[in-house]
Amino acid sequence: QVQLVQSGAEVKKPGSSVKVSCKASGGTFSSYAISWVRQAPGQGLEWMGGIIPIFGTANYAQKFQGRVTITADESTSTAYMELSSLRSEDTAVYYCARGRVGATMKHAFDIWGQGTMVTVSS
């Protein structure tokens, strides 16, 4: 059974960047899309973008274009999400999630990481 384990909580200053990792264990990594979804306190879920590691190309939601970079390292079965130019509105829990069907980000997410809290505060 595949598990996704994320890196720990972060506190960042406005204007800085944060990089969150998501390590897969127990199954196939490269051929399934990994997406990043965030949830601000008390709010709903928001898809930021994703990557299919075997292809290496990421796709991003228009809202985050230019500010987010998603990468993957097949050798360590780890995906990364880096968000730059942080502002207070980026305070949220960031989740990685695996697409239920291989080789597409356009699907339901059947496996989720535990979430990483990112707090942006001066």
Added chain:
Amino acid sequence: EIVMTQSPATLSVSPGERATLSCRASQSVSSNLAWYQQKPGQAPRLLIYGASTRATGIPARFSGSGSGTEFTLTISSLQSEDFAVYYCQQYNNWPTFGQGTKVEIK
């Protein structure tokens, strides 16, 4: 971007009763729709995909229906562990989520 709208925002239901949650898409998403359950402090859990297929391990009291722009999640007899927030998500295009429906104890 496809906008997903859920109703109601909050649903008050007694244990053992039926709950019906709605989700509407701003344009057709065919049957490319999923439902999730989220409890406080936890990651979302996939309940339904393909509008009506239960994910692995999901009890039969959860059922989904609909296609195109109108979808429904029905919980036939609410158990104590079902009180949570439920989200719909379309994946006909780049994924987008509804704003959620909170199912609370009446």
